[in-house]
Amino acid sequence: MYYPTYTRRSDPFGMMRSMLRDVNRFIPTNSDQSVFPVVNVWQGDDAVAVTAEIPGIDPSDIDISVKDNVLTISGERKAPDLPDTARWHRNERRFGKFTRAIRLPFAASDEKVEARMTAGVLRIVVGRPDEDKPRKIEIKAA
Amino acid sequence: MTDQMTHTPETVEKTPAQAPETMAGGRIYQPLTDIVETDEGVTLMLEMPGVSAEDVDVTLEKRVLTVRGKIEGTHPEKLQLAYAEYGEGDYERAFTLSDDFDPDKIGASVSHGVLTVTLPRTAEAQPKKIAVTGS
Known part of the structure; x- marks a missing residue:
């Protein structure tokens, strides 16, 4: 897909912003249900990284998949086991199923995706395929 | 997202705390609890x-339980x-x-980014009912 803002050199993050705008528009969200998990996106020459704070989940309960250029994070946070006699004083945390799709600036293959979970912070690094990397063109002398 | 948050009075995300900023210039957040x-x-x-x-630092003084946590930043290389x-x-x-809890009996553990603090009620801390006898 062509992202017009990417051609503007003065705004290197324009492409990323327009991508996330695109993706979020297609995800149906209830007005009373906020987007979860919130993500930070990091960009470099050889890779893109997505970090998300998902505390209180076992890494095995998270599913990460990449299809073409869409990265999907889904899973379920389970509420803690408590006896029936427990009384709630305060309940700010949220539990349940979640899913989030993020469009990447390139189509990634599975072997180039690496995910790690540290202290409730998920970090996914997606390597840029070699064929997508800019090639330097040698200028031959006439 | 900000407009969605105004619809829900409850906190759905960690919010910056009212505390002054740190010496390193970082923000301090209130953990969802x-x-x-x-x-x-x-x-x-x-x-x-x-x-x-x-x-993680958990302290109990008088009846005030204070919880502090220092993060390790997640800046991916390059x-x-x-x-x-x-x-x-x-x-x-x-x-x-x-109630007043015994600071020595506080238990704290961290798992997948969630801190669990347990304050067991000691026998003497449980309210004792005083029987009033008529003369």
Whole structure:
């Protein structure tokens, strides 16, 4: 897909912003249900990284998949086991199923995706395929 | 996202705390907290993503329980932040407890970025009913 803002050199993050705008528009969200998990996106020459704070989940309960250029994070946070006699004083945390799709600036293959979970912070690094990397063109002398 | 948050009065995300900023220039966030009371005592569960067990500080003085957590930043190598939906920063939050608990009996553990603090009720802390006898 062509992202017009990417051609503007003065705004290197324009492409990323327009991508996330695109993706979020297609995800149906209830007005009373906020987007979860919130993500930070990091960009470099050889890779893109997505970090998300998902505390209180076992890494095995998270599913990460990449299809073409869409990265999907889904899973379920389970509420803690408590006896029936427990009384709630305060309940700010949220539990349940979640899913989030993020469009990447390139189509990634599975072997180039690496995910790690540290202290409730998920970090996914997606390597840029070699064929997508800019090639330097040698200028031959006439 | 901001407009969605105004619709829900409850906190759905960690919010910057009213505390002054840190010396390193970072922000301090209030961890989202669940507090449950059982017959054995009170359990607090605080979401502190990015904080490992050795960087947590739990203190109880008088009836005020203070929880602090220092984060390890997640800056991936050689990459620049291109788009941010959340901020990173240390955590701090204090609670005034209903009863006096024994500071020596506090248990704290961190698992997957969630700090669980248990305050067991000691026998002597449980309210004793005083029988009033008529003369």
